[in-house]
Amino acid sequence: MSQLKEAVLATTAQGDKAFVPYIMAGDGGLENLQPTILKLQELGVTAIEVGIPFTDPVADGPTIQAAGERALAEGTTLRKVIETLSSFAEQITVPLVAMTYLNPILAYGTEKFAIDAKKAGIRGVIIPDMPLEERDIVHPALKNGGIDLVQLVSLTSTPERIERLTKASEGFIYAVTVNGITGARSSFQKDLAEHFKTIQTYTDTPVLAGFGISTPEQVKNFGSYCSGVIVGSKIVDSLANNDWATIETLVKASKTALVK
Numbered sequence: 409m410s411q412l413k414e415a416v417l418a419t420t421a422q423g424d425k426a427f428v429p430y431i432m433a434g435d436g437g438l439e440n441l442q443p444t445i446l447k448l449q450e451l452g453v454t455a456i457e458v459g460i461p462f463t464d465p466v467a468d469g470p471t472i473q474a475a476g477e478r479a480l481a482e483g484t485t486l487r488k489v490i491e492t493l494s495s496f497a498e499q500i501t502v503p504l505v506a507m508t509y510l511n512p513i514l515a516y517g518t519e520k521f522a523i524d525a526k527k528a529g530i531r532g533v534i535i536p537d538m539p540l541e542e543r544d545i546v547h548p549a550l551k552n553g554g555i556d557l558v559q560l561v562s563l564t565s566t567p568e569r570i571e572r573l574t575k576a577s578e579g580f581i582y583a584v585t586v587n588g589i590t591g592a593r594s595s596f597q598k599d600l601a602e603h604f605k606t607i608q609t610y611t612d613t614p615v616l617a618g619f620g621i622s623t624p625e626q627v628k629n630f631g632s633y634c635s636g637v638i639v640g641s642k643i644v645d646s647l648a649n650n651d652w653a654t655i656e657t658l659v660k661a662s663k664t665a666l667v668k
């Protein structure tokens with residue numbers, strides 16, 4: 409079984425829910441990457457989504473976009489992120505999931521990416537601008553390298569498409585909880601429980617909810633529908649303010665056993 413899936417299942421087997429923070433690599437300088445990852449691990453996160461900054465981040469909301477611009481201004485590239493992660497890979501104990509658009513991977517070279525990323529602790533990738541129909545551009549190389557390709561399932565996907573995405577997704581399924589871009593939301597659609605149930609009928613791969621989740625209550629609420637949550641903008645903001653107390657509270661909210 410993939411290490412990513414195993415990590416999520418190990419968390420839920422304990423009665424907890426998975427908590428996956430998203431961080432923007434290079435925000436505040438690449439020298440931040442090691443201390444940030446080590447501290448998140450210590451708090452007991454299940455996996456870490458590592459964003460690679462990109463000039464045309466179509467799915468990113470204002471918070472992630474601003475972090476991406478700061479990271480690019482620091483000269484962050486996919487190559488430098490992989491080099492930095494590799495320099496402390498033996499200290500990385502949770503699976504990393506790289507969030508990158510297609511272009512940087514193609515420019516790096518897909519085969520080389522798969523090999524180098526694996527050595528850097530990356531166990532999965534999310535490529536938001538790559539449609540399922542195009543996945544063969546990268547999937548064979550990733551598969552060879554032992555890296556999961558995580559698919560996003562959106563609220564507007566048809567049932568037939570949900571089935572195909574779900575069955576194709578590796579590691580976990582990223583269930584997007586809102587229509588639109590990343591960023592904190594105060595409310596969500598009412599019928600989400602039903603949506604999660606539908607997704608879970610097609611697969612035993614765990615489902616994680618992401619987009620718009622920023623409070624401990626929301627972490628608990630989504631945790632009751634699925635295997636856990638991904639939190640991006642709130643984590644990025646808290647890291648920029650060095651507000652670890654907020655991050656700790658969010659992680660803790662995933663730790664209470666929840667009734668399904």
Ligand SMILES: O=P(O)(O)OC[C@@H](O)[C@@H](O)c1c[nH]c2ccccc12
Nearest residue numbers: 430467536590591619620639640641
């Ligand atoms: O920021 P939010 O609303 O908490 O959502 C998570 C999200 O930021 C992270 O998973 C992410 C950042 N950029 C993306 C692009 C596509 C899909 C997901 C992402």
